Amino acid sequence: MREALRLAVVIGVIQGVFEWLPISSEGNVALYLTVIEGLPEGASVQYALFLHAGTALAAAVYYREEVGTVLRTLPGWGPGMAFADRDHADLTFLVVATISSALVGIVAYLALDAVVNAVAGGAFVALIGVLLVGTGVVQWTATRSDDTTQADGGTATGGNIAPGGLDTAFGERAIANVPDALLVGVLQGLAILPGVSRSGTTVSALLLRGFEEEIAFRLSFLLSIPAALGAAVLVLLDTGLPTIGPAPAALALGTSAVVGYATIGGLMGIVRRVAFWVVCVLLGILAVVGGLFTSGLLTGPLLG
Numbered sequence: 412m413r414e415a416l417r418l419a420v421v422i423g424v425i426q427g428v429f430e431w432l433p434i435s436s437e438g439n440v441a442l443y444l445t446v447i448e449g450l451p452e453g454a455s456v457q458y459a460l461f462l463h464a465g466t467a468l469a470a471a472v473y474y475r476e477e478v479g480t481v482l483r484t485l486p487g488w489g490p491g492m493a494f495a496d497r498d499h500a501d502l503t504f505l506v507v508a509t510i511s512s513a514l515v516g517i518v519a520y521l522a523l524d525a526v527v528n529a530v531a532g533g534a535f536v537a538l539i540g541v542l543l544v545g546t547g548v549v550q551w552t553a554t555r556s557d558d559t560t561q562a563d564g565g566t567a568t569g570g571n572i573a574p575g576g577l578d579t580a581f582g583e584r585a586i587a588n589v590p591d592a593l594l595v596g597v598l599q600g601l602a603i604l605p606g607v608s609r610s611g612t613t614v615s616a617l618l619l620r621g622f623e624e625e626i627a628f629r630l631s632f633l634l635s636i637p638a639a640l641g642a643a644v645l646v647l648l649d650t651g652l653p654t655i656g657p658a659p660a661a662l663a664l665g666t667s668a669v670v671g672y673a674t675i676g677g678l679m680g681i682v683r684r685v686a687f688w689v690v691c692v693l694l695g696i697l698a699v700v701g702g703l704f705t706s707g708l709l710t711g712p713l714l715g
Contacts, residue, residue: 423666
């Protein structure tokens, strides 16, 4: 029991910190559990997904004013009011993105389950590494677009065409629409795969769609609340508490919630200043190389 409680605290801290960094908290928690703690691949992924409930609570408390506004807007929300103002547009975005995220996420979860059962050991670690590199490339693309825009004096290269045919300069949009919600929802659903950063891909997509940075982060993390809770519920319905008892599970969730709430503000400030796509790519390359060596795919040819 003592070992289980120690592990619960460690991964709770990792989840609480890494959730706000665009380097895939799920992928890094799964890597830690698989490589350092020696847990089976399937159990590592289940545990990593389950922990998202803790940081969902932290995000709900941190964004409590925005969550309150969404809930107050809900009674009067409907097709005729879907985009009446920013509050109604935010609610429409969250509803549409959550539904599309759930549909894609369930399919991705079933595919992930099949892949985890088919891939083990070093190949599993290498797969997470490949997805981390992919996440880094997505972030790099968004960064390059922002840099190009600033170099051009604030106008998106070639024009950033918003739905409806309007030219919108990069970073000027403030209100989301249905295409935005569908795109972000699909990307968030795919983020159930370990190594795909939910925040990294969704924020990057919103930036590429022309949103201001602050609004992109706010929408992304508001959307993370139902998505993270949904991922944890999916795990519970599928496997129950993954390889742990109620006490360690409660401790892990509590630790991730407390650490997550304590670090979200500071870490989001760091994210705006640090090129985390580089971190993502480097972590991914290390995981790929380490996984290939562990599986013998590199050592076999070298030794043979």
